[in-house]
Amino acid sequence: MLKISGLLMVASTYLFLYVPIVVLLVFSFNLEAFPSPWKGFTLKWYYELMHAPYLWKAFGNSLIVASFSTAISLTSGISLIFYATQGGRVGKFLALFYANLVIPETILAVSLLGFFSLFSIPLGLTTLVLAHTVLGLGFVVPILYARFVELDPKLTEASLVLGATSIQTFFKIILPMLLPTIVTTGLLVFIISFDDFVLSYFTAGSSTQTLSLYILSMIRSGVSPMVNALSAVLLFLSSLLVLIYFSLKTRTRIV
């Protein structure tokens, strides 16, 4: 009895999660725009999607911002771990990075906007990268450091005893062992930046659009089946990323 009610509960939760997505996908193939009922199968919205230059410009901007912020936050995070291996006491700085998850994004975004306008930094791709990197650091530093602390210290000791310098030990022992975590964290930060809305909304300025901002303007201007087609493409892409993430089977947390 308990088992059946549990199954029902799980099934209805997944229905709740997937009914909107399925409806959305079905309407991306409908001949006429919503709220018209099913009129017939078409791929014309996908064709239209391929020929929407502004959308692909926004898509490109999002890719640029996500790539740069992932690269910068990973590099500086790894450098911080390097400092830790050379005897730096990184643990005491760690709490500084937890705050990124505790302060709501809206408040950080608003503060960054004030900061940029105070120093007259023009809003655009640069400010987006600056802001998104802060978001990335909040994930990269705690996750990498937690994994670094879990590493078996015997391996490092063995490497040092066998005559490797501490820098060699870092590059030949510690970095390879951290690699799966680095890749999965990178994926996580990339997707968070790529999908981010709140920080982009405040720090993009009026001339730069990311994909999220473009989607918002499309939603505000009304329903268009092209957004449905875009959703299908993005769902496919994120499924691929999640599969990669899963296949790397590490103990990295997703939240």
Place this chain on the structure above:
Amino acid sequence: MKSKTTLPFMIGIPALIWQALFFYIPLLITFFSSLLHFTEEGLFLGFTLEKMALFINPIYEKVWFSSFCLALSNALICLIIAYPLAYFLAFTGKRFKNILLFLLIVPFWTNFLLHVYAWFFVLEKEGFLNIFLKSIGAINEPIHFLNSLFSIMVMMVYYYLPFMVLPIYFALERFDHRLIEASHDLGARPLQTFRRIMLPLTLNGVRAGFLLVYIPSFAEFVIPELMGGDKQMFMGSVVSHYILGEKTASLGAAFTVISSLILLISALFFYWLLGYLFKPRKSNA
């Protein structure tokens, strides 16, 4: 010799500088700009609490109260749905565990505005839900689901659910299932086992999930705007209104500071409360 000892520090420091420059300094600027008093020409006049005092008024108290209610009810609903789901994922759904986790994370990793958009198709007057309810004969006239508290709530729970499920799932996954058997063998009823063994041991997961949902929900402004038609005012919408408005940025800063304080204090209270409630106690079952 000196350069050799400071080199690792020089390599390690960019993350710290970045964090200070683009996280802590902006937050401090917001804090101080809400306190400083300038003339029209930008001359510094001194400190003032005037801007803060402007917001001690029933209109804004109502805004904070609705944000608080929205965030709290969202976190509670998510918790009620997430705990059994996480339990199922961790213990029961062995064969389907990976596919279920996959299905949970895919929407979570897809742009959330698309989900807002997807819900339009379900909640519209001629949307899926109305058609479905009509076809089973539950209603005759379509219901207006959109632009209501109901549609805001649905969307909030939909978006924030994975933030609650995943931390609880990770806590349960580390949980030794033999403890349940032991508790059962020692004569505890299922409810007692749950209350005294499982809840205390998954406290950290629940706490993390609760805060991951509660904190951003409090400051949420996109979902109320898109799903609620701006009928209801929440903290996030007021902040964005002031900050993006002409010459109201420092007022916005004052509002942000007070809101952050309310948020921080309430979050700490819930952090404590969950610990208190989940503590194993002998007196009740």
